[in-house]
Amino acid sequence: MAKIPQATARRLPIYYRYLNFLKDAGKERVSSTELAEAVKIDSATIRRDFSYFGALGKRGYGYHVDSLLAFFKKTLSQDKLTNVALIGVGNLGHALLNFNFHQSNNVRISAAFDINDDITGTIQNGVPVYPMADMQEQLTVQQIEVAILTVPASVAQSVADQMIAAGVKGILNFTPMRIAAPETVRIQNVDLTNELQTLIYFLDHFGPKKDEE
Structure with missing residues (x-):
């Protein structure tokens, strides 16, 4: 299989989500044109994205929804549960705990960590909150390889270093620091902040056109 461009990889979850809608609606097949209208990505881009994975559809027929859904489910590892750690339970951390990927059956925050004695040792939205002193041990014991980082920028690198030492392989970094x-x-x-400023810039200079990248 050819190396998948990052722009294509970012669009795969969009396709997967819409295919789930189609399946729930009882639709058996879909064309690239129908997909394009629904997800607001042009049909040529969709066909190019799908071409990286081989022959997923048939000319004149389109794509079989169940087959395509099964393929992307495996490709995106939606067929296995991934436990994720949340590092930092401030305002944003609490919002993420409240959300906890409720619309996904394959990702969940299973452990959270903070320095606030008022919440450590408690269960927040079904997730145990541990003190930061226990982070490396718990990440190792629970074999967690993915973490969300929402700590203050001043400690982001040092906390990330500890996470990596404990075996974390992927970090979703919400801090303004660029982690080494x-x-x-x-x-x-x-x-x-950057995303919002970029949105405002494009609105001011180019109008309300969707960025498909």
Whole structure:
């Protein structure tokens, strides 16, 4: 299989989510044009994205919903449960605990960590909150390899270093700091301020056109 471009990889969960809607609606097949209208991605891009995975559809027939859904379910590891740690239970951390990926059956926050004695040792939205002193031990014992980082920027790197030492391989970084990590660790940065400023910039200069990348 050819190496998948990052832009394509970002779109795969969008396709998967809409295919689930189609399945729930009892639809058996879908064309790239129908998909394009629904997810607001042009049909040529969809066909190119799908082409990286081989012959997923038939010309004149489109795509079989169940087959395509099963394929992307496996490709996106939706057929197994991934336990995720939340590091930092401040305002954003609490919001993420409240959300806890309720619409996903394959991802859940299973452990949270904080320095606040008022919440450590408690259960928040069904998730146990441990003191930061226990983080490395619990990450190792629970074999958690994915973590969400929402700590203050001043301690982001040191906390990330501890997480990585405990075996974390992927970090969703909500802090403004750009974390230094070995090549064996993948960092996904989510800078909400930057995203909002970028949105405002594009609105001011280019109008309300959807960014499909």
